[in-house]
Amino acid sequence: MERKRGTGLLLALILIIYLSAVNPTQAAQLYLYELFQSYPNLHVWKEGTIVRTVKLELKEPEEQKQPIDPAPDPPPTPKRRIALTFDDGPDLINTPRILDILRDEQVPATFFVLGAKVERYPDMTRRIFHEGHLIANHSRTHPDFAQLSNEEILALELEPTSEAVEKLTGYYPMIMRPPYGSLRQDSVAFLREQGWQIVRWSLDTFDWDSTRNSSEEIVERIKTGHHNNAVVLMHCNGPTTIQALPEIISILRSLDYQFITVNQL
Numbered sequence: 191m192e193r194k195r196g197t198g199l200l201l202a203l204i205l206i207i208y209l210s211a212v213n214p215t216q217a218a219q220l221y222l223y224e225l226f227q228s229y230p231n232l233h234v235w236k237e238g239t240i241v242r243t244v245k246l247e248l249k250e251p252e253e254q255k256q257p258i259d260p261a262p263d264p265p266p267t268p269k270r271r272i273a274l275t276f277d278d279g280p281d282l283i284n285t286p287r288i289l290d291i292l293r294d295e296q297v298p299a300t301f302f303v304l305g306a307k308v309e310r311y312p313d314m315t316r317r318i319f320h321e322g323h324l325i326a327n328h329s330r331t332h333p334d335f336a337q338l339s340n341e342e343i344l345a346l347e348l349e350p351t352s353e354a355v356e357k358l359t360g361y362y363p364m365i366m367r368p369p370y371g372s373l374r375q376d377s378v379a380f381l382r383e384q385g386w387q388i389v390r391w392s393l394d395t396f397d398w399d400s401t402r403n404s405s406e407e408i409v410e411r412i413k414t415g416h417h418n419n420a421v422v423l424m425h426c427n428g429p430t431t432i433q434a435l436p437e438i439i440s441i442l443r444s445l446d447y448q449f450i451t452v453n454q455l
């Protein structure tokens with residue numbers, strides 16, 4: 191019996207030593223584990239068997255962040271504004287290349303389209319619209335409006351063109367530019383009365399004139415002719431416009447121009 195009691199005491203002693211020496215560590219580890227599981231935003235410092243916790247300042251997701259007394263934004267630097275316009279489209283060769291450049295450069299523009307081409311190239315018309323550009327009316331067949339009666343201008347050229355655009359996009363343009371810029375005074379008054387806005391241009395790049403429309407000449411006209419609220423005349427019908435376009439955008443940006451569409455003038 192004495193021997194058994196001695197063995198029992200020895201075992202009890204070993205157990206006490208084990209519990210006092212080993213268990214606190216295990217308990218601390220378990221505690222740490224639970225802390226991590228229950229409070230993921232607690233940073234837990236372990237110093238031997240002592241555990242201290244610090245509440246972390248976790249970043250809230252952006253959408254949940256409520257700014258506290260946000261400082262007002264400084265007024266934006268006043269920018270000069272300029273409207274790039276492209277006439278006589280859409281087509282399947284030049285228009286898509288112009289659109290590619292405008293998309294890459296994130297530049298909005300205005301396309302004065304011809305109704306006959308809108309009917310022929312519906313997908314390209316939709317693309318112009320869906321890429322955020324303004325579509326305006328440049329007649330259906332590109333006649334000289336000075337040779338037409340006011341009623342003919344409206345019924346044969348402007349209305350069929352805007353109707354064709356509306357059929358494809360849901361948008362009915364009421365901004366027009368007469369072919370060759372040609373419009374009698376009485377037609378100006380008549381169209382205004384009918385609610386039309388007439389937009390010509392203030393900076394001609396002459397990209398329509400094959401005798402003097404190298405891309406260098408086009409860029410030079412932009413450099414010398416740019417001005418605030420300029421309406422730049424270009425066309426969807428020549429490769430030199432496309433060659434010049436990236437440089438035109440770059441130059442105008444460096445001159446602090448913001449690109450707008452003509453309805454923003």
Ligand SMILES: [Zn+2]
Pocket residue numbers: 277278328332369370
């Ligand atoms: Zn034209």
